[in-house]
Amino acid sequence: MSATTPWITDDLVIFQDSIRRFIAAEIAPHEERWWKQQHVDRDAWLKAGEFGMLLPSIPEEYGGGGGTFAHDAIITMEQARALTTSLGTNVHSGIVAHYLLRYGSEEQKHRWLPKMARGELVAAIAMSEPGAGSDLKNIKTRAVRDGDEYVINGSKTFITNGYHADLVCVVTKTDPEKGAKGVSIIMVETRDLPGYRCGRILEKMGQKGQDTTELFFDNVRVPCANLLGPEEGKGFIQLMQQLPQERMIIALGALASMEKAIELTADYVRDRKVFGQSLLDMQHTRFKLAECKTIATVARSFVDDCMVKVLKDELSAETAAMAKWWCTQMNCQIIDECLQLHGGYGYMMEYPIARMYVNSRVGKIYGGSNEIMKELVARTL
Numbered sequence: 001m002s003a004t005t006p007w008i009t010d011d012l013v014i015f016q017d018s019i020r021r022f023i024a025a026e027i028a029p030h031e032e033r034w035w036k037q038q039h040v041d042r043d044a045w046l047k048a049g050e051f052g053m054l055l056p057s058i059p060e061e062y063g064g065g066g067g068t069f070a071h072d073a074i075i076t077m078e079q080a081r082a083l084t085t086s087l088g089t090n091v092h093s094g095i096v097a098h099y100l101l102r103y104g105s106e107e108q109k110h111r112w113l114p115k116m117a118r119g120e121l122v123a124a125i126a127m128s129e130p131g132a133g134s135d136l137k138n139i140k141t142r143a144v145r146d147g148d149e150y151v152i153n154g155s156k157t158f159i160t161n162g163y164h165a166d167l168v169c170v171v172t173k174t175d176p177e178k179g180a181k182g183v184s185i186i187m188v189e190t191r192d193l194p195g196y197r198c199g200r201i202l203e204k205m206g207q208k209g210q211d212t213t214e215l216f217f218d219n220v221r222v223p224c225a226n227l228l229g230p231e232e233g234k235g236f237i238q239l240m241q242q243l244p245q246e247r248m249i250i251a252l253g254a255l256a257s258m259e260k261a262i263e264l265t266a267d268y269v270r271d272r273k274v275f276g277q278s279l280l281d282m283q284h285t286r287f288k289l290a291e292c293k294t295i296a297t298v299a300r301s302f303v304d305d306c307m308v309k310v311l312k313d314e315l316s317a318e319t320a321a322m323a324k325w326w327c328t329q330m331n332c333q334i335i336d337e338c339l340q341l342h343g344g345y346g347y348m349m350e351y352p353i354a355r356m357y358v359n360s361r362v363g364k365i366y367g368g369s370n371e372i373m374k375e376l377v378a379r380t381l
């Protein structure tokens with residue numbers, strides 16, 4: 001990234017530089033250990049909060065950094081560039097905080113956002129269930145009103161930050177008869193909450209330091225005041241309004257990742273000698289990397305254009321869907337080509353390209369699978 005990127009102002013260049021240094025000093029050195037233990041250390045959240053890495057785009061009156069989505073974008077891209085996938089800031093700052101900012105009451109915002117900004121509360125969003133991922137209208141988790149409380153029953157799976165989560169944005173059915181109009185989002189504070197249980201940390205093929213878990217709700221009682229939005233039945237609309245931002249976050253991460261893969265591979269093939277010459281001097285290598293660089297440059301141009309639109313609140317849902325599916329698809333394609341150029345070393349986990357290969361694959365699946373993205377685009381034909 002450079003200062004010539006249309007959405008990166010001089011102030012953002014300074015922010016980017018400080019985030020890069022923080023990641024190098026406080027996150028990257030622990031990544032290997034976090035992969036083994038399957039979650040980050042709890043104090044990593046506190047350190048990130050203290051540094052100002054959490055909730056950068058939330059207004060200062062709620063404890064945030066007072067910036068814009070560009071700040072979230074920079075954190076996402078810097079984490080991708082540094083190959084650090086464990087600290088789930090995208091979900092915490094880029095997604096849950098914005099649900100609260102947009103739909104939360106003043107009481108809810110003041111109660112949760114400052115603690116999230118300090119890293120004292122870790123947030124997750126729980127949409128997916130064992131029986132419903134793409135087909136969110138079909139979720140079974142039920143919230144039944146009982147006096148001034150909701151009683152929640154159900155289970156969620158694949159929940160990012162699940163192990164550390166103190167605050168979960170839970171997508172429930174408050175009225176199963178009404179389909180999408182019966183979906184509501186309820187904020188659940190999990191600490192010492194009877195009936196709430198976090199299941200095992202799921203063993204993934206990549207992003208292993210990221211605590212992805214199942215969550216169980218067995219007659220969990222929360223105050224009705226924890227409903228997000230003024231009334232029940234707004235959950236599906238809230239999801240549809242917020243998902244484009246989530247999709248841009250995934251596209252931005254994929255873009256930074258493809259650029260990094262090309263950079264790493266160009267360095268590798270320059271040094272690697274085969275048949276008496278540098279691997280980079282062979283035309284096949286040069287053409288492959290030229291193709292990769294062309295795709296990454298096209299991706300950067302498209303994503304920059306999307307970012308300019310996001311910052312003006314003009315990005316359409318279908319354009320966000322295009323950015324998400326195409327950038328994640330191209331990221332996987334480029335990393336596969338780059339891994340091939342590493343030969344056997346590319347298959348060894350000590351080489352960053354091998355990590356990138358397993359880390360990138362999920363981009364085509366989560367945040368709405370790429371098939372669902374194409375459905376969204378196709379509906380506008």
Ligand SMILES: Cc1cc2nc3c(=O)[nH]c(=O)nc-3n(C[C@H](O)[C@H](O)[C@H](O)COP(=O)(O)OP(=O)(O)OC[C@H]3O[C@@H](n4cnc5c(N)ncnc54)[C@H](O)[C@@H]3O)c2cc1C
Pocket residue numbers: 091124125126127128131132133134135157158159160161204212362365366367368369370371372375
């Ligand atoms: C590492 C990881 C982290 C995640 N984090 C979270 C999280 O924090 N919170 C959360 O709620 N969820 C999370 N998810 C879940 C993720 O969003 C879902 O896995 C995803 O939406 C797909 O749902 P599914 O797994 O149930 O697949 P399914 O919906 O069963 O889909 C299976 C296949 O069918 C295809 N398919 C489905 N419907 C259609 C259709 N209409 N047309 C064509 N093809 C279709 C899909 O594209 C896919 O290829 C995470 C997943 C992973 C792997």
